[in-house]
Amino acid sequence: MAKFNETQLTEFKRLVARYPEGKQKSALLPVLHLAQDSFGGWLSSDTMDYVAGLLLIAPIEVYEVATFYSMYNLKPVGKYMFEVCQTGPCMLRGSDDIVAYIGTTLGIKPGETTADGLFTLKTVECLGACGYAPMMQLGKQYREHLTKEKVDAIIEECRKNAVANN
Amino acid sequence: MGVKLLLEKAHVQGIRSYEVYRREGGYRGAEKAIKTMSTDDIVEEVKKSGLRGRGGAGFPAGMKWSFVAKPEGVPRHLVCNADESEPGTFKDRYLMENIPHLLIEGLIISSFALGSNATYIYIRGEYAWIVDILEQAIGEARANGFLGKNILGSGFDCEIYVQRGAGAYICGEETALIESLEGKRGNPRIKPPFPAIQGVWMRPTVVNNVETLASVVPIINMGGDEYAKIGVGKSTGTKLISACGNISKPGVYEIDMTISVEEFIYSDEYCGGIANGKRLKACIPGGSSVPVLPANLLLKTAKGETRYMNYESLSDGGFVTGTMMGSGGFIVLDEDQCIVKNTYTFARFYRHESCGQCSPCREGTGWMEKLLLRLEKGQGKISDIDLLWDIQRKIEGNTICPLGDAAAWPVAAAIRHFRDEFEWHVTHPEEAQKRNFGLAHYADPIHVPAV
């Protein structure tokens, strides 16, 4: 089972230290982010049990939280996840076309991952970038004012990065 | 040019850094408050300013502060609500990204006033990169003696921590936010007790929006009375409006609440008119939850008076012919947009974001979404429109938290003002799949009955 390395453990301790004594459960959300980033972009039940152990809480308390919030992936996802906003303000600026275009270009439907494991397409609800629509989240960053050309460029960029990192 | 209190310096080169912010006059407010004012003085100034909560509900901030319980030996906490998730709203993000120290300074003053030694910024999980910006600013403030132990020799200690959410609109509701901050599911609490009595870890807690807390800085700098002179009536000070949709210049604008809606949409200083020379059809001026208005009721009230960008004027006419200032998420729809589809995306949003605790919201939001999708696809019946009306009516006011109302209002207003368009989807199912209903009569002047 995967465990936090030294650096990750230091970060874990920094997160827990923010809360009053005995309230370490409060660190659950940030610690789950840390775990997801550390262990391949998703949370397995082993990972969640590990987090429960670190925070001295019951595993079910972790499952309850991990399944509530939309940012935690409970199944493996592609290396690059395109999370395209589809709520009103983005829809008004053509997000449907962007979702369709990404889908056709990559040959996947929303919720699916490409066979090579590189890309996952996901439709999400409002990300707070309504003035810069249409947009998507890619990792930690937002990609805004999307056009078909921009989408092509982003896919190209991801492919290059994937090659470079291998 | 209107008055700018928050974003005046937002575009100064390097303003994200402490040095530049300080050089531009930053942290004067914090110095003034901590060195020369008592905590009661600060609360008094905020009360005098008439500042209303900028998150959406518009509750007077000073009054909220004065409710906080002060039991002996129990720590109190200030929590900054940066879980900006209301569709159409991206003003707090803009403020935090561009001028983070303004928020940090507001937090320092407010923490001092409320006696919070550990203050938390709860930020929506998707704003991941802003966490770094804020932590950088906190580090700088700390290095310069504005945070940490014995701030400016006052004996007051304070730390600010940034906590990331993980994707849940409901955590913008203050008790859901508190639950989430405690590492739990974002289920709103049943009130009472209110956070001012028992909030995070059952300790007295004040939860305020980013913009509200940032506004404390100009209030302290200029004094509550001066701040209250800006604006009109109970809409004091300035308000950030995030404008989006089919306008020429989407973005975040600071307004002083005396300008008209028409000026805001059409002037080049703000939205720059409707994009691509189209005509205005409708607008949701305060974030997705507030009632949508057709062009004619948006620009003028039912009495035929000019409608202004402030709390009172926007809500003139109540929900029958008015709307709300809400969070300031200003969503504009041009003549090519479909009200049914737009309402459907909001219904889908609220279904997706319902926490599922209470039955009217859990079941009602999903039902509304299904009916709206059916109508949008031209498979609906006229009776579906009446059913939708009845469902929203039964959700509104009957839920644990305001998400139920937020889900009900957009549906209610859409049917109230755009019923023709809904019916057209039923009577012209094939045509509705090929084109949109168009502007119709929604911009026609309203007949004002002579008195």
Added chain:
Amino acid sequence: MSEQPLFKVTIDNITIEVPAGTTVLNAARKIGGDVAPPAMCYYSKLQGSGGKCRTCLVEVSKGSDKDPRPMPKLVASCRTNVMDGMEVKNITSTKVIDTRASIVEFLLINHPLDCPVCDQAGECHLQDLSYEHGKEGTRYEFQRRTFKKQAIGPYIQLHMTRCILCYRCVFVADQLTNKREHGILDRGDHSEIATFIEKSLENDFIGNVIDVCPVGALTDKTFRFKNRVWFLKPLDAHRDCPTCSGKVTLWNRGDEVFRVTARKDEWGEVESLADGKPAWICNSCRFEKKKTSDWVIEGPRIISRQSVISQGHYAGKIGTHTPAETFSAVHGGRQPKLLMDIHAVSEVNQTDIELSLLERPAHSTDFHSEKD
């Protein structure tokens, strides 16, 4: 505990005094009868329960003597404390009745309505609620929600489609067992009771989730499809149990014990023992002691609210037990008109015909008095 001052509260025009800190719901239960709002999620023995189902919403027409303003919205009576001089409308408010019917509709749109094959039928609070407060028919025309089946062990059967998310079972696991294994997963309309990784629930007291479940979401696997509750005779019985109080209700047919449950009061809640603690029962009493010889039988059990169970089993007062005359008690002995024979107070529908003696269905003409 220090003595609480008494607050006067008026519910549906009936005034009683209750200690400060009492909820509107519990005050209404003291009055009893129809004045008590239905409660699907609140459970007085489970801390933190309530507020969620919204079936107990009532109208507060006067906040208190000090602040007589009415409350702007309906409030959850289970989570609202009475104030001195408060006036509450439950069945006297059309708004409440209307809203309650909607809540029933909301609770039913995704319910499978599989009562004919559900073990809870006959003692199901959702059935009672629909019957008493719901409307005929449904306006929902979409596919009902389904869930992936999850097994939770040899004792308890989980039917997630029937669940109304009252959270009671989660509170039971939190407050009665030493380690909670199940909880509410996911969110919104796809929230579910689950263990995430399929796990069997075997904690000593976990069987109580069956007793608190208001619907057929959690049922007794050892009783599954064995019999209908209304064919069984409920009997109070006890045994010396090292784990729990051993005070239970047996559900027998002839001498055969079909199932064992805790003893429940008229609100469907587990009864309290003499020491005030709820008489939760252990898994061993519930699931393993299925012989009459395991038990000392005390006598017939009165099930007052679930009329279908009470019908036809016991002669006389048992089983057809009527609630105590709280109405007249709180009225100082005066009989409220509500309980009188309608003909004694009303000129409407006076009839000279004994309708029950007609050999045909009654006609509208039968209701016309000779005087008309």
